[in-house]
Amino acid sequence: MKKAHVAFCLIVMGSLSGNQFLRAADPAHPDQPAVAPAEAISKLKEGNGRYTSGSLQHPSQTTERRTEVAKGQHPFAIIVSCSDSRVPPEIVFDQGLGDLFVLRVAGNVINDESRGSIEYAVDHFGVRLILVLGHQRCGAVEAAKETIAAKGRAPAHIQSLVTAIKPAVESTVKGDLDATIKANVDYVVNALRSSEPILKPKLNSGDLQVIGGYYSLDTGAVTFLDEK
Numbered sequence: 752m753k754k755a756h757v758a759f760c761l762i763v764m765g766s767l768s769g770n771q772f773l774r775a776a777d778p779a780h781p782d783q784p785a786v787a788p789a790e791a792i793s794k795l796k797e798g799n800g801r802y803t804s805g806s807l808q809h810p811s812q813t814t815e816r817r818t819e820v821a822k823g824q825h826p827f828a829i830i831v832s833c834s835d836s837r838v839p840p841e842i843v844f845d846q847g848l849g850d851l852f853v854l855r856v857a858g859n860v861i862n863d864e865s866r867g868s869i870e871y872a873v874d875h876f877g878v879r880l881i882l883v884l885g886h887q888r889c890g891a892v893e894a895a896k897e898t899i900a901a902k903g904r905a906p907a908h909i910q911s912l913v914t915a916i917k918p919a920v921e922s923t924v925k926g927d928l929d930a931t932i933k934a935n936v937d938y939v940v941n942a943l944r945s946s947e948p949i950l951k952p953k954l955n956s957g958d959l960q961v962i963g964g965y966y967s968l969d970t971g972a973v974t975f976l977d978e979k
């Protein structure tokens with residue numbers, strides 16, 4: 752991110768508010784309306800339906816689309832998902848270039864840098880839906896569960912993942928791996944919902960929605976856990 756870009760963003764943030772800001776955030780497309788959360792959820796559900804039924808459309812992957820989004824991006828959803836090679840959001844939701852703003856870290860956890868990236872996408876691109884996507888048999892959650900149960904410590908920087916997933920592990924000590932995976936999604940959802948000063952006020956005003964999801968490796972289906 753260039754300094755001039757940040758400066759522009761801050762100037763826009765300081766001079767506009769609400770829908771006015773959302774519509775004027777990208778100077779290349781000043782009239783591009785933001786996609787409402789309910790519409791964004793529908794697009795994700797429809798895309799996942801195409802994926803699970805084997806009728807992928809591979810939208811937005813043409814040369815024309817590449818040329819179009821080279822001028823500016825308007826992703827309709829932010830996806831916080833696991834780095835697991837079997838859960839690529841663009842494929843499981845049948846989307847293409849410029850559609851999804853994706854953050855992938857093992858165990859779909861967030862750190863300051865990813866939180867800043869999310870805030871940037873919400874403020875600069877006007878994205879109004881965040882989906883935190885956990886998945887079946889998540890190795891990061893499983894490893895965290897086993898490491899904590901053994902009162903051990905994971906090697907090198909892997910311990911940082913164990914620490915991030917620890918709250919979910921501790922809240923589901925008697926539960927199975929799926930319970931911990933879903934609790935971990937909930938934990939990240941709640942962390943984003945309560946994130947000040949950018950995300951929480953937008954949630955309260957209805958400009959933003961943060962929901963959780965669970966991806967089945969076996970069926971390819973995404974279950975939306977909480978659409979509040």
Ligand SMILES: [Zn+2]
Pocket residue numbers: 833834835857858859886888889890891892
């Ligand atoms: Zn995983």
